[in-house]
Amino acid sequence: MLRGRSREVEALDGLLRDVRGGRSRVLVLRGEAGAGKTALLEHLISASAGQVCRAVGVESESEIAYSTLQQLCAPLMGRLDRLPEPQRDALAVGFGLRxxxxxxxxxxxxxxLGLFAESAAERPLLCVVDDVQWLDRMSEVILTFVARRLDAESVALVFASRSPGDEEILGGLPELRVDGLSDVDARALLDSVLPGPVDDRVRGRIIAETRGNPLALLELPRDLTPAELAFGFGGQSVTPLVSRIEDGFQRRIAVLPEDTRVLLLAAAVEPLGDVPLLWRALQRLNVGPDAAVPAESAGLIQLGARVRFRHPLVRSASWRSAPPALLRDVHRAFAEVTDPQQDPDRRAWHRAHAVLGLDEEVAAELEQSADRAxxxxxxxxxxxxxxxAAELTSDPKARAARALAAARSRFAAGEPAKVPELLAAAEIGPLDPLQRAEVERLRAQISFTVGPLLAAARRLEELDLVAARETYLWALGAALQCVDTDDPRMAAEAGLAAPAGAEPAGALLTGLATWVLDGSLPSLSPVPEDDLSLLRLTVPVAQEVWDDGAWHRxxxxxxxxxxRAGALAVLASALTFRADVLIHAGRFADASALLDEAKSIQDATGLAGDPAAGLILAALRGEDQPVDAAEGRLAAVASHARAVLCNGLGQYAAAVKAATRAAERADLGVTNWALAELVEAAAHAGETAVAATARDRLAERTSAAGTNWALGTQALADALVTSAEDRYTEAIERLDATHLGLLTARARLLYGEWLRRENRRVDARAQLRLAHAAFTAAGATGFADRAGRELTATGETVRKRSADAVEELTPQEAQIARLAVAGRTNPEIAATLFLSPRTVEWHLRKVFTKLGIGSRRELAGALR
Incomplete structure (x- = not known):
């Protein structure tokens, strides 16, 4: 019985019921060490009638990629051949199987995700991960990714994480707090382990100090003498509770026989619970099976099919209290019994911790492991x-090279805070000029500041021109994000002063730098359309040159x-950029789904996201989303979104102020939008001079582009300033030829408003109906209401949507339905949307029910 845990047990039992009923559930148990998270996991496992996979994060292996994930998936690998080949190969390589x-x-x-779904197709699957604060980074990324996509697979994924301090791990997933027991339950649990009469004040002090922590209540009385228990002599401790519990375990370990202590240490060092491997290592240490008896009798460990510690703090207590020489001996024993062919990386890791001093052979082996990792x-x-490897290297030049390689890997892993120390270590040894330039470049990339990036680029000019131009482009990109308006000019001048290059980065550098200096439009033609490396610049350039076709493609x-490449960092950006296109096409639901997907990737990987598309979408929906401490280009984006919001709500004076701020400086891919909003806001606010000036600034930008998007936007601005009807009709015609359906609707709204003011009500209704329908279908609430008010003013009654209207598809259901109409199979849809095929099938059944159809053959007609 879990005393005082009825609420938690009820929640876990409900989770199992849902999973048995065909739905997936995810839960993170959070609580301090000893709060009972592991006991709750054991209850969950014992109550489950399905398959169970379990893993434990281990501090000593928290840097080895996929180590915890491999523990968890090991029982399921027999189903690996059921996965699509690219996924099967990726998992096999990730786990080092090939x-x-x-x-x-x-x-x-x-x-x-596919492995879980395939396993759960046979019977419900329970996956349990304890001590997630020690998860390696890649296991955390993958498990967070999977947790966000489980839906209809009959899978339960339950984690236990120590808090406080680890709230960011697995952030955003459903949580259950595991707090201390109530005073009544704490007193009952304490009384169950007290050996005899106890002073009430002592009992009260123990309960107060432990704050109801179950493990502390069971363990701390062991450290009190009979006199302290009976009479209360002894001071109150100020040591943190976790340290005191671990100290208590250390004292219990210290009185065990020497061979038993070695056995516990070996079990703590070996994280997989591999009993045969453990016994082979203990044999090298001259420790026999009898050594396990005292540890098992003391309730510290269980040896069965796998090694199980009573509590993770027993593992850490054994590991931390071991003499360094003994710890090296244990690692050496594991290195000797680990197969160099089957598990070379773990063998290298053990060898590295068995070495005292320098060892080039082990360092070289670690370097090979790094390549495999x-x-x-x-x-x-x-x-x-x-x-x-660097620490074990005697040759100064090789030591510096390995430290620099480690810094490069830390930067690639998204851990910039750890890079400076490694760069400092690299600089101690002799570096060649190219390595010194790379050190400078890494420092500049971490700071993302213009000056250091330019300095690094200048140094690289003499050594590697392609790398130099890439760094100049990086510096220019950083400058375009800055508040200081001199930075872009400085970066552009420096980039143009370097020898030009025809490679995509070099050509884009020349085009962007020229645009910064004289306003001439950069060309996208040198950059292949599927080039992902320059995506963050080519997308805003497409907007700057008014090329909606390039933006779309x-x-x-x-x-x-x-x-297809599985490039998470690039995918998050690509999804955000694509969402922006869909927003302006009037496809808000699809855009929202892509933004949600990008957000889940960013949460899982810790990547920073671009808020621009989300801000514009919220503004068009009539929602205000203020941005804290916005500076540089982000400030312009936020002001532009504010102008869109206010124009939609008819708050034109406020829109003028916001659009003026957004258009103050030439921000790549922002100023064009801001000037168009400013013309509309000023014209409606009666600020004709402001509208005319903004129209003229816009003309300088649109005339050079000559695209339908540019000329249509300019025609609309001219119409707002001059009231020329032919310019309204030209704007609608040109914008209707683009991918930007929402801009066409806005042009119709403005034309309809002008027609109504001219008392041409019949003509006005025709334009306003189309605009109102487009805004309503998209979900552009503010503009839909504005168009509705104009329609009402023409004498037409605007119908509001009925509350009992037919239930609509969710964005995800709509995506799945469209892909099904396009002929995609369930596995293909699952791969596209990062779902399991069972979840796709479940959503399709809901789509059929909502649309009142019975098969895929009827989908196309129902969607139309």
Whole structure:
């Protein structure tokens, strides 16, 4: 019985009921060490009638890529051949089962999701992960990714994480707090382990100090003498509770026989619970099976099919209290019994911790392990191997090279805070000029400041011109985000002063730098449409040159290429950029689904996101989303979104102020939008001079582009300033030829408003009906209401949507339905949307029910 845990047990039992009923559930138990999370997991496992997979995060292996994930998936690997080949290969390479190109985390995540779904197709699956604060980075990324996509697979994924301090791990997933017991339950639990009469004040002090922590209530009385228990002599401790519990375990370990202490240490060092491997290592240490008896009798460990510690703090207590020499001996024993062919990386890791002093042979082995870790997608693990390799290296030049390689891997792993120390270590040894330039470049990339990036680029000019131009482009990109308006000019001048290059980065550098200096439009033609490396610049350039076709094609190709390559970082950006296109096409639901997907990737990987598309979508929906401390280009984006919101709500004076702020400086891909909003706001606010000036500034930008988007926007601005009807009709005609349906609707709204003011009510109704329908269908609430008010003013009654209207499809259901109409199979849809085929099938059944149809053949007609 779990005393005082009825609420938690009820929640876990409900989770199992849902899973048995065909739905997936995810839960994170959070509580301090000893709060009872592990006991609750054991209850969950014992109550489950399905398959169970379990894993435990281990501090000593928290830097080895996929180590915890491999523990969890080990019982399911027999179903690996059921997965699509790319996913199967990615998981096999990630787990080191075969060699191959580095798999991206996305493909590994899809493979794990598929593996869970395939296993649960037979009977419900329970996956339990304890001590997630020690998860390696790649396991955390994959498990977070999978947790966000489980739906209809009959899978329960339950984690236990220590708090406070680890709330960011698995953030955003459903949580259950595991707090201390109530005073009544705490007193009852304490009384169950007290050996005899106890002073009430002592009992009260123990309960107060432990704050109802169950493990502390069971363990701390062991450290009190009979006199302290009976009479209360002894002071109150100020040591943190976790340390006191661990100290208590250390004292219990210290009185065990020497061989038993060695056995506990060996079990703590070996994280997989591999009993045969443990016994082989103990044999090298001259420790026999009888050594386990005292540890099992003391309730510290269980040896069965796998090794199980009573509590994770027993493992850490054994490991932390071991003499360094003994710890090295244990690692040496494991290195000797670990198969170098089957598990070379773990063998190298043990050898590295068995060495005292320098050892080039082990350092070289670690360097090879780093290469394998990198090929498996584990940059953080590669960095850890390289850091230890550098520590063991005697040759100063090789030591510096390995430290620099470790810094490079830390930066690639998204851990910039750990890079400066490694760069400092690299600089101690002799570096050649190219290595010194790379050190400078890494420092500049971490700071993302213009000056250091330019300095690094100048140094690289003498050594590697392609790398130099890439760094100049990086500096220019950073400058375009800055508040200081001199930075872009400085970066542009420096970039143009360097020898020009015809490669995509070099050509884009020349075009962007020229645009900064004299306003001439950069060209996108030198950059292939499926080039993902320059996506963050080519997309805003497409907007700057008014090329909606390139904007549409590049974002569509980027999402597809990033999905196929499994490039998570690029995919998050591509999804955001694609969402922006869909917003202006009037496809808000699809855009929202892509933004949700991008957000889940950013949450899982810790990547920073671009808020621009989300801000514009909220503004068009009539929602105000203020941005805190916005500076540079982000300030312009936020002001532009504010102008859109206010124009939609008819708050034209406020829109003028916001659009003026957004158009103050030339921000790549922002100023064009801001000037168009300013013309509309000023014309409606009666500020004719402001509208005319903004119209003229806009003309300078649109005339050079000559696209339908540019000329249609300019025609609309001219119509607002001059009231020329032919300019309204030209604007509608040109914008209707683009991919930007929402802009066409806005042009119709403005034309309809002008017609109504001219008392041409019949003509006005025709334009306003089309605009109102488009805004309503998209979900552009503010503009729909504005068009509705204009329609009402023409004498037409605007119908409001009925509350009992037919239930609509969710954005995800709509995506699945469209892909099904396009002929995609369930597995193909699942791979596209990062879902399992069972979840796709479940959503399709809901779609059929909502649309009143019975098969895929009827989908196309029902959607029309």
């Amino acid at each position: 060699t191959g190109d580095a798999p991206d985390a996305l493909l590994v995540g899809l493979a794990v 990198r090929s498996r997608g584990g940059h953080a693990a590669a960095a850890t191997f390289l850091e230890r 590049r974002t569509e190709l980027a999402v597809d290429a990033a999905r």
